[in-house]
Amino acid sequence: MTTKPIVALDVPSREDALEFLEQFGDESLYVKIGMELFYAEGPDLVCDIKQKGHQVFLDLKLHDIPNTVYRAMKVLAGLGVDMVNVHAAGGTEMMRAAKKGLEEGAADGKRPLLIAVTQLTSTTENTMQREQLIPVSLKESVSQYASLAQKAGLDGVVCSAWEAEKIHEATSEDFLCVTPGIRPEGAEVGDQKRVATPGKARELGAGYIVVGRPITQAENPVAAYRMIEKQWRGEE
Numbered sequence: 618m619t620t621k622p623i624v625a626l627d628v629p630s631r632e633d634a635l636e637f638l639e640q641f642g643d644e645s646l647y648v649k650i651g652m653e654l655f656y657a658e659g660p661d662l663v664c665d666i667k668q669k670g671h672q673v674f675l676d677l678k679l680h681d682i683p684n685t686v687y688r689a690m691k692v693l694a695g696l697g698v699d700m701v702n703v704h705a706a707g708g709t710e711m712m713r714a715a716k717k718g719l720e721e722g723a724a725d726g727k728r729p730l731l732i733a734v735t736q737l738t739s740t741t742e743n744t745m746q747r748e749q750l751i752p753v754s755l756k757e758s759v760s761q762y763a764s765l766a767q768k769a770g771l772d773g774v775v776c777s778a779w780e781a782e783k784i785h786e787a788t789s790e791d792f793l794c795v796t797p798g799i800r801p802e803g804a805e806v807g808d809q810k811r812v813a814t815p816g817k818a819r820e821l822g823a824g825y826i827v828v829g830r831p832i833t834q835a836e837n838p839v840a841a842y843r844m845i846e847k848q849w850r851g852e853e
């Protein structure tokens with residue numbers, strides 16, 4: 618079964634978030650809440666959005682010592698969210714601790730999916746080698762982090778659709794690739810570098826797509842969502 622496109626709710630306030638969701642009536646969406654909205658409105662908004670029947674990917678990219686991440690994940694799991702993430706650079710011990718926290722904190726015994734960020738897409742091979750002193754290619758570093766994430770028991774990684782094949786080679790076919798940088802044919806690319814259409818992302822092996830501005834900034838967000846949903850499902 619194809620997953621729902623995840624809509625990046627990159628808005629500054631509760632008001633903006635709820636106004637966006639209201640356009641969809643009773644329809645249940647899968648939304649991504651990032652640092653901006655979470656730091657502005659806190660866990661209450663997450664619970665309210667869950668209560669309205671939506672699924673939530675809480676994109677807070679945790680990266681700290683294992684015990685701190687374990688305790689934080691226990692709290693986030695208690696909010697009933699559906700997906701959370703950590704930086705793979707925190708190491709396998711931290712990733713295992715994150716998963717343990719989610720398992721223990723899940724209110725209904727169903728833990729959220731746990732995804733790793735490998736190298737941020739804003740990091741170039743050059744800065745990775747010069748600043749982090751990692752002497753391999755960016756692709757190798759991404760594959761290594763994906764493989765560590767799988768060994769630590771995580772469900773997948775956030776990556777560009779174009780990296781999905783390499784990641785599946787380094788891990789397994791069922792390891793999830795959650796892919797932002799999605800643009801329907803002819804849409805504004807903005808600051809994204811390695812974009813793919815929803816259909817291309819599916820072909821390349823994405824398990825979930827994350828779409829922000831092509832929906833949230835569209836003149837008709839509901840129509841834009843429908844079109845992306847159709848393309849993602851391969852119905853057009």
Ligand code: C5P
Nearest residue numbers: 625627738797798809827828829830831
């Ligand atoms: O508006 P747009 O479709 O570019 O939004 C993509 C969303 O995915 C944003 O919330 C962005 O922060 C997030 N993201 C990304 N690239 C990553 C990780 C997250 O674009 N590597």
